[in-house]
Amino acid sequence: MKTLIVIPAFNEADNLKALLPKLIDLVEGDVLVVDDLSQDDTVEVVKSHGIKCLCLTVQLGAWGATQTGIRYALQYGYDHVITMDADGQHLPEEVHSLCQAYKNNSTDVVIGTFPDRLSRLKKMAWSFFKFLTHIKIEDLTSGFRLYNKKAIEVLSLRQASMLDYQDVGVLLMLLKSGLTIVEVPVKMQDRYDGKSRVFSSWLVVLKYMMQTTTLCIANIGAKQTK
C-alpha cells in the first residue's frame, strides 16, 4: 500500500518548519509538498527536510495545487492520497485515524472533521449548501482527506481542473462518480499563525458563496455517471 501525503502550500515556510519534522516522525508514506508560487522560502524549508517539493509556475490556488499532487500520485501509482493543510491545523498524529477509518469502512474517501471548529456563520453556509446539494457531510471544506485509487482517478480528470475550491465541487464530483464518503471526527489545532483563506475577508466570502451557490444550482438533479 503506497500512500502519498499531499500538502499544498502558499507562503507557509514557518508552519512547515513545525509540521514537517513531526510528519516524518509519525507517518509512514511519502510526503509531497506542492508550492503554489510562494514568495517566502517555503521551497527551501521543504527541501531542507529532504522532502519532495513540486513547484507550480502559475498560481493555481489550493485546489489546483492539491490536484497536482493527486495527478502525481496517479502517475506514480500510489494507492492512497492523504491531503492536509500546511498551516498546522491538521495534526500528523490524526493521519492514523483516517487510515483506520478507511480500513474499517470500505469506503472510497475519508474526511477528517472537527465539527466544533465551525463558527455559526460557517454552519449557516454549510447547511445552505447541504440543502442545495443533498450532500450529507458535516464539514464541507475540511482539507484533511484520504482518497483511494478510484477517487484519485476521478479527481485527476480534466473536469476536476475547473473547480476552484476543494469542497462542494470536489464532493459533488466524487458522489456523481458513485464513490462513497465517510467522515471521522479528528482533533484539530488552531493555526500556528495566519488566517483561514476562504474566510479571510467579506469580499472573498461573498465571491466564494456566489461561486459555490452557482455550482450547487448547476448540479441540481445531476445524475450519477456510473
Place this chain on the structure above:
Amino acid sequence: MTNLTILIIGALLSISILYLVRKGKMHGPYATWWLMVAVSAILLSVFPKVVDWVALKLGVTYPPTLILVLAISMILVRMLTMDMALTQKERKIRRLTQKLAIIEDSLKEDK
C-alpha cells in the same frame, strides 16, 4: 445618409480585419466571424429594404427594432462563446502548469 455611414463602417471593419489577419493578430474562427459582421453591415447598407421585408414577414411593426434585437442577441452569443473559450484556455493552463511541475520534478530526479 445613414446607409452611407453603415457602408463606411462595414468597409473599414472589413479592411481592419483583413489587415489583422495578414499581421497574424487574429486567427481562424474569430476572423471569419468578424468578416461576416462586416459583410452583413455592407449588405444591409446596400439593400436596406431587406430589413423592412424580413420585419414584415416576421410581423415586427417597427423594422429598426428587429436590427437592434438581432444585433444584441448576436453580441450576447458572442460573449457567451468568448467566456466558454476563456474557460477552456484556463483549464489548459491549469493542466499544463500541473504537468510542468511534475515533469520538472522528474527531470531533477534523473540527474
